[in-house]
Amino acid sequence: MSQTSASAPRSHRTRNLVLIVIALVVIALIVFHLVHRKPPARTPQAQVVTVAAVASGSMPVVLKELGTVTPVATVTVLPQLSGYLTEVGYHEGQDVTKGQFLAQIDPRQYQISKQQAQAQLAKDKASLAQAQSDLARYTDLAQRKSIAEQTYEDQKFTVQQDQAAVQSDEANIAQFDLDLIYCRITAPVSGRVGLRLVDPGNYVTASSSTGIVVITQMKPTTVQFTVPQNSLSDVLQRFGSGAKLAVSAYTADGDKLIANGTLYAISNQMATSTGTVTLRATFANDDEALFPNEFVNIRLTVNTLTNAVLVPTSAVQTGAPGDYVYLVNSNETVSVHKITIGPSDGKNTVVTAGLTAGQQVVTDGVDRLSDGAKIRPASAHGAAGASGAASGAAPGAAPDAASGTAPASAASGA
Structure with a gap:
């Protein structure tokens, strides 16, 4: 009877020890699994951007200067x-x-x-x-x-x-x-x-x-303004060939067109202190909207580039590579594409090298992109993607690019 009573506590301790060992093994397996399991593979998320098509059209070469209304007499x-x-x-x-x-x-x-x-x-x-x-x-x-x-x-x-x-x-x-x-x-x-x-x-x-x-003679009247010496050669070439260069006068804030005229005289000397030369344009001023000694913003249309490669100005970026755009690839990724830019009217910019008509570029959302990033157009409005640009962050830029038509002249308030 005493032997049976002594073996019972030993059997109980043995079971407890076995249970403890089993629990430790289970915990060890769980810890091992947690430590050594592989993280799930992440796929890069596509960035939502607005794109527009590169177009071909006309671009006016416009000089914007400050002028003063100067009466003829x-x-x-x-x-x-x-x-x-x-x-x-x-x-x-x-x-x-x-x-x-x-x-x-x-x-x-x-x-x-x-x-x-x-x-x-x-x-x-x-x-x-x-x-x-x-x-x-x-x-x-x-x-x-x-x-x-x-x-x-x-x-x-x-x-x-x-x-x-x-x-x-x-x-x-x-x-x-x-x-x-x-x-x-x-x-x-x-x-x-x-x-x-x-x-x-x-x-x-x-x-x-x-x-x-x-x-003071009110009509006709003239406006005097200056152009920098770097732009003078183009003006002299066009003016010397007999072309009538269009000149538009805008209000001081540049929002409202006051009158249209033509360039008729170029000074014979350059100001050494400023490196500029004075030009004079004549205006009919029948409505007397130009007032003597008034300051106006002048836009001189020097030339018009035809069949130029045009992109929305919002697509052009400047950084370490120089001037570049995010070019949309066929696999819905983008790549940094270096370009050479020409004149701009604020809405569109001429690309003289680096792009051809029909390619697509990102116009909005570029701050989240890098070379090779995955993208998703904001809205699908055709292959050109120009309508998406019109509804995105570059209003007005894409419709011209999609249709291939010439942008509005900067001299007429573009």
């Missing part, structure tokens, strides 16, 4: 003689025509001077008539040797002196006639008068620098 009307201003015949800001009455200077002193000159002329004409009569008599006597030869010669000189006096009197009268014309001040050019500079009752002089009024 700005005239300060100065008095030609001295006197009291008795009348002003214009309203401030009025449009006047050439020869229109502007102001009147008191003419009375010049009328009196003219009358004196006329009286002197009558006196000198009488003296001349008497001298000519005496000369005729002396001529007859000299032929008969009845008077001294010296008397005859002196009389001829007297006649010449009287003739000169008459001519001097006539010149004086002509001068006073001109002074009377100058008393009535008229507009030398057609244009718009400014604010009145002198009021009636003031004494004006010929040396007055302020003048009576300033007249």
Whole structure:
């Protein structure tokens, strides 16, 4: 009985030990499996991007510069003689025509001077008539040797002196006639008068620098602007060939077109301090939208490239490789593709080397891409993918690329 009681505790301890060993083995197997199992293979996730097709079309070569509206004529009307201003015949800001009455200077002193000159002329004409009569008599006597030869010669000189006096009197009268014309001040050019500079009752002089009024020709008008020396050769080549280069004037913020004109003059010297040359364009300005001395943004269309390779400007990136795009491959991956760019109108950019029409490039989502990355177009609107670009981050860029049509000219507000 005692032996049976002693073996029971030993059998219980044996079972517990076996269970502990089994548990340890199971835990060891679990830990081994967790440590040595292979992680599941991850497939790269495709990046959602917007793509557009490379197109072929026309691209205007446009220079954008700051210009100043410069009137064809700005005239300060100065008095030609001295006197009291008795009348002003214009309203401030009025449009006047050439020869229109502007102001009147008191003419009375010049009328009196003219009358004196006329009286002197009558006196000198009488003296001349008497001298000519005496000369005729002396001529007859000299032929008969009845008077001294010296008397005859002196009389001829007297006649010449009287003739000169008459001519001097006539010149004086002509001068006073001109002074009377100058008393009535008229507009030398057609244009718009400014604010009145002198009021009636003031004494004006010929040396007055302020003048009576300033007249500015409003139409036609011109705009002066400068171009850098690097762009001058193209302008000179086109201008020298007789081409009429289109010039457009925009508001200061560049959003609204004011007027269209043409380039008509290029300065003969370059400013050494800025490396620029001044150009001048003419505008009809029939609506007088261009105001003198106003600052405007000028867009000069130098040339138009035809059959150019065009991509949306948003697709062009700049980095370590230089200028590049993310080119869409046939296996729905992208590759970094280096390009050479040309002119741009802000919406599209010319690619002179590196791309051909029909290829596809990424226009939106490039910040998440790298060479060889997997992509998925944002929306499927045809093989060109241009419609996707139009609805993505590059609005307006893809439709031109998809259709292959020419983009809007930068000179007309592109």
